[in-house]
Amino acid sequence: MSRRQPYDGIVVTTPVSVPYVRFSTKGAHWWIGRALATLVEDSGLTKEQFDGVCATSMSLHPDTAVGIVQHHGLSPRWLDHIPMGGVSGIVAMRRAARAVQSGDANIVACIAGDTNHIDSFRQGLENFSQFGKDAVYPLGTGGPNASFAFLTDYYMREYGATRKDFGKICVAQRDNALAYPHALFKAPLTLDEYMSARPIADPIHLFDCVMPCAGAEAYLVMREEQSVDLGLKFARILGTIERHNAFADDPIQYRGGWAVDREDLYGMADLTPGDIDFFETYDDYPVINMLQFEDLGFCDKGEGPDFVRRHTMTTDGSFPINTSGGQLSVGQAGASGGFLGIVEAIRQVTGQALGNPVPDAEIGLVGGFGMISYDRGVCSAAAILAAGR
Amino acid sequence: MASPLRRSKRKNPVIRTRVPQLPPMARSRIFLGLTSAAARGVFELQVCRECGAIQYPPREACHVCLSDGLDWKEQSGAGQLVAHTMLRHAMENYFRERLPWRLGIVKLDVSDDLRNPHPAPSLIVHLHGDCPEPPAPVRVFAMLDRSGQAILVALPEKDTPHMTDDLQMREMTCDPKFRKSLVTDGKSPVGQAVVKELIKAGSDLVWVGEAAPWKKIPGWDEIKALQDVTVVDLDVTNPDSVRRCAAQIGQKVDILINTAEQHRAYRIDGRHGTENARAEMEINYLGLLRLAQEFGPVMRSRAADTEINAVAWVNILSIYALSNNPNQSTFSASKAAAHSLAQGIRASMQQAGVRVINIFPGPLDVEWNQELRPPKVSPNALAREIVKALRGGAEDVYPGDIAKDWYKRWREDPKVLERELAFAD
Numbered sequence: 001m002s003r004r005q006p007y008d009g010i011v012v013t014t015p016v017s018v019p020y021v022r023f024s025t026k027g028a029h030w031w032i033g034r035a036l037a038t039l040v041e042d043s044g045l046t047k048e049q050f051d052g053v054c055a056t057s058m059s060l061h062p063d064t065a066v067g068i069v070q071h072h073g074l075s076p077r078w079l080d081h082i083p084m085g086g087v088s089g090i091v092a093m094r095r096a097a098r099a100v101q102s103g104d105a106n107i108v109a110c111i112a113g114d115t116n117h118i119d120s121f122r123q124g125l126e127n128f129s130q131f132g133k134d135a136v137y138p139l140g141t142g143g144p145n146a147s148f149a150f151l152t153d154y155y156m157r158e159y160g161a162t163r164k165d166f167g168k169i170c171v172a173q174r175d176n177a178l179a180y181p182h183a184l185f186k187a188p189l190t191l192d193e194y195m196s197a198r199p200i201a202d203p204i205h206l207f208d209c210v211m212p213c214a215g216a217e218a219y220l221v222m223r224e225e226q227s228v229d230l231g232l233k234f235a236r237i238l239g240t241i242e243r244h245n246a247f248a249d250d251p252i253q254y255r256g257g258w259a260v261d262r263e264d265l266y267g268m269a270d271l272t273p274g275d276i277d278f279f280e281t282y283d284d285y286p287v288i289n290m291l292q293f294e295d296l297g298f299c300d301k302g303e304g305p306d307f308v309r310r311h312t313m314t315t316d317g318s319f320p321i322n323t324s325g326g327q328l329s330v331g332q333a334g335a336s337g338g339f340l341g342i343v344e345a346i347r348q349v350t351g352q353a354l355g356n357p358v359p360d361a362e363i364g365l366v367g368g369f370g371m372i373s374y375d376r377g378v379c380s381a382a383a384i385l386a387a388g389r
Numbered sequence: 390m391a392s393p394l395r396r397s398k399r400k401n402p403v404i405r406t407r408v409p410q411l412p413p414m415a416r417s418r419i420f421l422g423l424t425s426a427a428a429r430g431v432f433e434l435q436v437c438r439e440c441g442a443i444q445y446p447p448r449e450a451c452h453v454c455l456s457d458g459l460d461w462k463e464q465s466g467a468g469q470l471v472a473h474t475m476l477r478h479a480m481e482n483y484f485r486e487r488l489p490w491r492l493g494i495v496k497l498d499v500s501d502d503l504r505n506p507h508p509a510p511s512l513i514v515h516l517h518g519d520c521p522e523p524p525a526p527v528r529v530f531a532m533l534d535r536s537g538q539a540i541l542v543a544l545p546e547k548d549t550p551h552m553t554d555d556l557q558m559r560e561m562t563c564d565p566k567f568r569k570s571l572v573t574d575g576k577s578p579v580g581q582a583v584v585k586e587l588i589k590a591g592s593d594l595v596w597v598g599e600a601a602p603w604k605k606i607p608g609w610d611e612i613k614a615l616q617d618v619t620v621v622d623l624d625v626t627n628p629d630s631v632r633r634c635a636a637q638i639g640q641k642v643d644i645l646i647n648t649a650e651q652h653r654a655y656r657i658d659g660r661h662g663t664e665n666a667r668a669e670m671e672i673n674y675l676g677l678l679r680l681a682q683e684f685g686p687v688m689r690s691r692a693a694d695t696e697i698n699a700v701a702w703v704n705i706l707s708i709y710a711l712s713n714n715p716n717q718s719t720f721s722a723s724k725a726a727a728h729s730l731a732q733g734i735r736a737s738m739q740q741a742g743v744r745v746i747n748i749f750p751g752p753l754d755v756e757w758n759q760e761l762r763p764p765k766v767s768p769n770a771l772a773r774e775i776v777k778a779l780r781g782g783a784e785d786v787y788p789g790d791i792a793k794d795w796y797k798r799w800r801e802d803p804k805v806l807e808r809e810l811a812f813a814d
Contacts, residue, residue: 121480122480122481125480126413126415130417130446131446133413133415133416133417134416134417134420134446134447135420135445135446135513136513137413138412138413138414138416138534138536138538138540139412139492139513139514139515139540140412140476140479140481140483140484140490140492141476141479141492141513143480145476145478146474146476146492146513147513149472149474149476149492150471150472150473150474150492150493150494150513151472153472153473153474153523154471154472154523157472157523198477199475199477199478200476200477200478201474201475201476201477201478201492202474202475202477203474204474248452249507249508251471251494251496251508251511252471252472252494252496252511374446374513375494375511375513
């Protein structure tokens with residue numbers, strides 16, 4: 001039994017995605033502006049009614065959420081900036097939910113938006129963190145590729161995963177992406193193509209890596225009765241967790257913070273992994289999917305490869321994951337990558353999927369993982385959303 | 390196993406010379422402690438004074454107990470390779486031009502320190518090609534890369550044949566093998582020893598400077614007769630001579646070792662007037678400046694020219710450059726000037742990735758140190774230290790017991806050393 005206060009009466013609505021592009025000549029403020037405008041349009045609210053704002057972006061420098069409200073003419077009474085990359089979507093939601101619950105804000109607009117110029121990705125890597133700048137970037141790593149190559153290499157060696165197992169994940173996600181209109185990858189991916197892709201950092205090959213791009217994602221957090229009044233479909237928040245710098249003494253990352261807190265997550269939701277209808281994993285590399293399967297209780301540590309072999313992961317499969325294609329097929333629009341799963345989960349449980357719906361999707365799990373600093377991802381988070389009715 | 394390096398063919402002169410690119414140089418200030426130790430060939434990490442936890446990457450506070458008492462301490466470097474990768478894609482040009490590139494992640498052993506209950510950090514390292522697949526024991530070293538910053542390198546637990554020929558290793562070192570060297574004065578005992586040692590180390594060709602052809606010096610005929618030696622006119626006190634020499638061979642010199650030195654052992658009042666001091670400055674300081682002006686630019690331009698490229702500039706300074714030895718006062722002053730200039734040369738050569746190695750020997754066993762009691766560094770020992778430095782990853786070398794002792798005292802407190810030297814007989 002969880003001792004945490006439930007998010008009763010607090011809902012998430014209005015899933016927004018601003019279609020991604022590989023490179024953009026626009027600034028991050030443009031992408032955030034489009035997300036805000038779409039939130040206004042889809043919700044029927046005015047921007048003045050957003051009295052809470054929670055924003056994230058990796059290409060906004062030197063601005064923060066403060067710059068956003070001035071730039072876009074907002075005047076919220078509650079403002080938060082979540083510079084946490086891949087967990088920002090979940091962390092934003094759980095903070096916004098508490099703000100609304102306590103009455104500090106009525107309607108919180110949660111927004112992630114990032115641009116991508118030609119050299120943005122490299123510049124982002126160069127200046128990602130002090131540890132990265134001191135102890136990884138100078139080794140020629142080209143960003144998280146090498147860090148994930150290490151942990152994929154270790155995971156394969158230790159638990160017997162093969163490239164084909166990772167390939168199966170990537171191929172299933174691509175199948176899902178083919179129905180999702182905003183995915184940057186529009187051609188099917190075969191396992192042969194996956195296997196014969198060019199190596200990037202052994203054992204990571206091209207289709208194990210996400211493509212950096214520009215895009216934005218957003219949603220609103222409000223009270224259930226407001227959502228009903230506005231006629232907005234909504235999802236309930238059954239449980240959330242976040243954890244940072246877990247298992248720091250592990251010589252290499254083979255588990256994430258989810259393993260610390262998963263009892264809390266399911267306890268709060270009063271559910272078990274068996275109740276989950278679909279899972280939006282954080283998928284910046286497929287090995288992280290396997291870590292989430294294990295650490296969020298779908299199988300034991302080391303059984304990830306076998307779990308993948310036993311299941312089909314398309315929207316109509318036995319274990320649907322990343323139903324819009326995930327970052328691997330949609331693209332990684334900076335911090336929007338941390339919002340992609342939650343926005344898609346809202347759509348799935350509210351019957352608004354832009355691509356293929358998961359049949360009878362009632363309960364969705366979302367994973368977040370972020371901020372690859374030095375040798376590992378520092379942040380992890382998860383949330384369970386349910387159809388609101 | 391690393392395959393032995395093969396002598397590359399003569400470069401087609403029509404082909405464009407590759408412009409030097411450097412690995413990323415930016416680091417936090419706290420990280421520079423690692424660079425400082427690597428510069429003298431030592432692998433140090435921060436260790437918490439309160440709880441003994443080892444830190445990496447470098448920190449401002451202990452990640453276990455939050456103490457800010459973090460002391461840089463030498464590490465054995467023994468560790469276990471946990472995972473590895475071969476980079477086949479890179480964002481930075483330096484690495485793009487050198488792919489594939491092997492990296493590893495190593496868990497340090499700390500079993501030798503029973504006082505420290507905290508797990509050792511994991512280190513991301515440049516991984517030598519001869520290290521076996523993980524899990525495997527390896528040795529971690531801190532070396533300077535071409536940007537002049539410290540980088541961690543893991544080598545196999547035991548030396549393997551041709552391991553210095555590994556192309557990643559060659560990027561961290563300035564190995565004389567197959568490279569062409571210039572020894573600016575080949576007539577002095579040190580110059581002669583350096584020439585022989587370079588040839589022994591596989592230097593392809595050694596140009597040996599001769600300033601005064603009429604001087605009969607023991608051993609000189611033997612040096613001249615060596616197959617790989619070419620004598621060149623080079624008088625560092627003469628601007629024209631330096632310019633001519635640079636025009637003649639500058640675009641081929643991969644390693645320059647400045648052995649030209651004026652050394653007299655006088656106290657301030659041991660000689661009337663400034664003639665001797667002027668001669669010392671003329672050779673030890675201005676001579677170095679002339680060499681830097683003529684050879685510096687051309688060596689920088691060739692810093693990435695195939696695998697056989699311009700890599701190193703070696704200055705033979707003196708431990709007296711750090712603190713004046715009153716018994717050799719003007720000599721000390723000229724070496725202090727040379728040291729200061731060498732720092733400037735280093736900053737300039739660094740832009741292209743050419744390493745400036747400063748050698749700070751204690752008293753050498755040569756005629757002008759006749760009255761000094763041992764220990765003194767023999768020219769042969771000094772030459773061996775120079776080659777060792779070229780094959781390593783450091784930039785400051787203190788050969789001999791006296792140099793090491795003085796350096797330690799100087800680091801502890803330069804003022805105390807100054808007093809100790811003033812009161813010494």
